[in-house]
Amino acid sequence: MDLQAEKIALVKKILDVEDPDILNEVKHVLEQEEGDFWHYLPQHVKDGIEEGLRDVANGRYFSHEEVMKEFKSKYGSQH
Numbered sequence: 598m599d600l601q602a603e604k605i606a607l608v609k610k611i612l613d614v615e616d617p618d619i620l621n622e623v624k625h626v627l628e629q630e631e632g633d634f635w636h637y638l639p640q641h642v643k644d645g646i647e648e649g650l651r652d653v654a655n656g657r658y659f660s661h662e663e664v665m666k667e668f669k670s671k672y673g674s675q676h
Contacts, residue, residue: 598606614620629637638646652658659667 611620611623614623635643
């Protein structure tokens with residue numbers, strides 16, 4: 598079955614669904630395809646990202662150059 602035929606078959610099945618829970622699940626899956634994944638992240642991951650953003654906003658970060666300088670002084674320049 599080609600892609601277009603699969604889409605049509607799927608739409609027909611969705612039209613026959615009477616259970617709102619199933620429709621919500623289908624909607625949930627399709628919304629994942631839209632690229633907004635934030636609400637699917639675990640809370641501890643969101644907290645870590647938000648903490649990092651606050652750190653940057655408050656000037657608590659190291660530039661790439663600073664990190665590389667520290668790395669090279671600690672491990673040498675071969676890495």
